Amino acid sequence: MTASPATSVPDTPPPDSVDAVQAMLSAHDYIADRALATCVFLALRLGRPLFLEGEAGVGKTEIAKVLARTLDRPLERLQCYEGLDLASAAYEWNYARQMIEIRLAEATGGTASAADRARLGRDIFSDAFLVRRPLLRAVEGIDGTLPVLLVDELDRADEPFEAFLLEVLSDFTLTIPELGVRGGGRPPVVVITSNRTREIHDALKRRCLYHWVDYPDAERERAILRARAPGVGDRLTAQVVAFVQSLRAADLFKLPGVAETLDWANALMQLDVVDLDPAVIDDTLGVLLKYQDDILRMRGSEAAQILAQVKTDLARGPAS
Template sequence: MPPSDYALTVSGFRTIDELEDALRGADYLPDRGLSTALFLALALEKPLLLEGEAGVGKTEAAKSLAQATGSRLIRLQCYEGLDVAHAVYEWNYPRQLLHIRAAQEGTVSEDELFGPEFLIRRPLLEAIDGDEPVVLLIDEIDRADEEFEAFLLEVLSDFQITIPELGTIRARRRPAVILTSNRTRELHDALKRRALFHWIGHPSIEREIEIVKIRIPGVSERLAAQAAAFVRELRGLDLAKPPGVAETIDWAMALNALGRQEIDAEVVEQTLGSVLKYREDIEAVRDETLARLVDSARTTAGA
């Protein structure tokens, strides 16, 4: 079924294929499910919640979407204790104090002490109050407190923010909103109902090889294949932190920088810190286990 004119007007892409091609042009290789979810998020002007393990490309999806659509990327990194002052706005108190002193000296008026010129705009307000196309990345929403999640729900429902001293600011142009979560805690159903949802898993080995090749120009086909195959072997182990695609790219980049065309047990052991970030995980794959994994990866890659 052909897309509506509304979808074209909102997203700038008439088909999912067009969006997928633009994302590939931004060096991001989504599977069809993710491409479809991003297309619908643009066309329907709905937030998109991306969940998955760390390092599978959730944040990169938002960055690449901004590049593909020619939009400004505004990122709100969530953390425990995040509040309105750091996410939405706060008043520039030092500047207000200077203004008060100047008013006492009679050089300026005390009026408009809470005017726009004293407002420090944080990511949410910056994303809503503007005319340019914006991709708003709300990264790792699961790390924020439930109270902030409830506040965010209100913002995403109406795309407006009320500042008592200035009134209600409504979005003149809705940003494309991407939320990411590593599922360190469950999000409320109310937030999930406001958004489209897509789970990003680890890619197939063929697509991971393609990702490595596009992100590391000049890397050898054999090295890309062996690195992807070895990381796939690691994911099958009982590790504290299985590596994601980001770690595959980092490791292949390190191997390429060393001038390697393929892997062996010695270079793997020397560079494990590029792909595994916990001492316990590194120790778990050393010695005989490491040699076995290297042999299996080389066989899988056709070495």
């Protein structure tokens, strides 16, 4: 059995430099540091999967979405969860339709010959009865185009699935016993994310280019807010970023990510806030923090002290 070609449609050429990657991502409101842009550039040039680890809400998933838009490819997303199996991730047979086909053959065929039965067996295990899931669509291509495959939160899946994914990533093929090998041409763009709730096996990481996506510094986070929440004023943007940066230095159960910073800034804008004060912080901490213990710890005097320090630092000059 030979591998089928994944696609015959030329891809949009990847950027020719790290600077071009940064510019490409920035044009779609993703502000990446140079280390991440370098990793993306190499993944595109070498045809290697990109493995991104980091805390929730730092922008790992968004990389795949932006790459799909910039490279003009469909996004194929596989959301991982405990119990994820082959049928949900790769393919399964449409058993209900197969049974209907068998019943129709029995009702209209009378006493079928051995050749008729063999033909029916081949027919019901053909592409017409195959339900394609994200991994199969990724290696085969979608409408003649190789997609961007996002394997999101791999750490939520069980280790047996991780072993199966390792086999797929080794040569970007899938073997369907009844049909043969699918894929095996040029690899799709693959982005794998993990929140590191458990360790991913080294064998899978070795097949990927690895990058830890950290919380941004204040300058980059302000740039992210200007790009993704342009309606927020400069003063409020500076206060929001400085306050969130201070929270990340605190001993909290779950530190706020960039996603929470954006949510909070947009929520404050909806409340017509132009200048932070302790009361509005207390009222909106549930947008920024997601655990009650963290909210109780920050609400009141603690948040007021942080805000006072933030305003003092900002009044002294440009935020660092």
